[in-house]
Ligand SMILES: Cc1cc2nc3c(=O)[nH]c(=O)nc-3n(C[C@H](O)[C@H](O)[C@H](O)COP(=O)(O)O)c2cc1C
């Protein structure tokens with residue numbers, strides 16, 4: 001990690017010394033880095049003063065706020081870089097990022113039955129991932145941490161992991177399946193942090209035991225609550241989502257107790273995810289033993305989120321009655337807003353299941369999932385193309401999109417605000433001045 005930072009800095013020096021504007025650009029960059037590190041120091045001070053604890057990942061001190069990976073194209077380099085710039089951990093979701101790059105879409109969107117369609121699309125996605133990691137790195141001005149989220153359920157899982165490592169991600173965050181093989185895949189990159197996402201103490205125990213045999217411990221573990229989080233959920237079926245065994249109050253102490261008996265106490269920070277919306281939530285979870293918290297939906301509705309404005313508005317304007325759980329085409333339960341497409345899908349799901357059959361080819365020609373209910377004709381799970389529906393949502397198509405969302409309330413209600421404002425609110429309960437004035441007016 002250190003070597004690649006030095007290499008990038010050297011490249012920046014070389015670049016800035018070319019041409020008459022070289023020294024000017026270099027001074028501007030230096031000024032920007034100084035400003036941003038001052039801002040991060042200020043946020044860390046605010047964090048300490050408000051009784052929250054910063055946490056450390058691979059020797060880097062961070063705000064205790066993690067932005068969770070959100071596909072397709074919801075958390076790319078723009079969002080992840082903006083979060084890292086504030087001194088947090090920002091996560092790029094690796095899946096189908098070519099959608100954010102018109103040149104890569106021009107090369108691949110028309111592909112259908114060509115024998116090399118899958119390889120061409122996969123290569124375009126790896127190019128897009130590399131670009132997004134670089135974009136995040138530039139935006140971060142060297143602050144915070146840039147992670148990449150890869151779902152184990154993807155057929156390109158190993159390819160995305162390798163590309164993230166080669167492109168210099170600081171951390172890999174893997175969920176939607178047990179990433180038992182991650183230590184092997186990352187063997188040549190010992191400086192990249194490895195962070196699995198799990199939802200109960202048994203899963204953590206199993207994974208840590210298996211990884212220990214491979215000579216590696218997780219650098220942190222995300223504990224995601226299936227009753228609260230957005231997107232795919234870590235339970236075996238919808239009926240299990242509210243099982244008390246997933247409650248943070250149970251899972252966090254049980255995992256910490258396991259770490260103690262396993263002789264690894266204090267070595268693996270826990271990150272609690274799902275339904276977190278204010279400083280008091282973070283304080284409560286840190287009191288339970290979590291080092292940091294991860295938020296998804298609240299970051300998806302920030303100005304810097306990489307999806308269309310209409311996507312953010314759907315999430316921000318949803319009421320608790322609009323949010324629904326169902327079984328995804330990956331076989332995992334999922335949580336989303338009941339928008340027109342999802343409403344219709346849920347109505348006709350029994351008919352689609354009755355007609356399920358193995359397809360000659362994948363709907364999008366690149367087999368995003370290793371096991372797909374639609375392509376593989378598996379009537380026990382979802383019957384839609386998740387890549388297509390999530391792509392519509394990212395583009396802001398309210399009629400056709402699938403809009404993943406967590407179950408909790410949002411910090412700023414229906415407002416789309418900046419990452420900086422969200423960070424200050426979470427860390428120090430600081431309400432943006434205009435919102436504060438509005439609230440006072442209403443109260444008067
Ligand atoms: C729109 C959306 C897309 C998501 N996509 C992914 C994903 O691709 N991979 C993943 O591990 N988690 C995904 N998540 C889960 C988030 O990373 C995060 O853990 C979760 O949303 C936290 O709950 P919250 O939304 O209540 O804050 C997604 C969540 C949302 C809202």
Ligand code: SF4
Pocket residue numbers: 329362363364365366367368369372373374375384385386387388
């Ligand atoms: S049909 Fe759609 S969801 Fe299924 S593997 Fe293909 S792209 Fe993915």
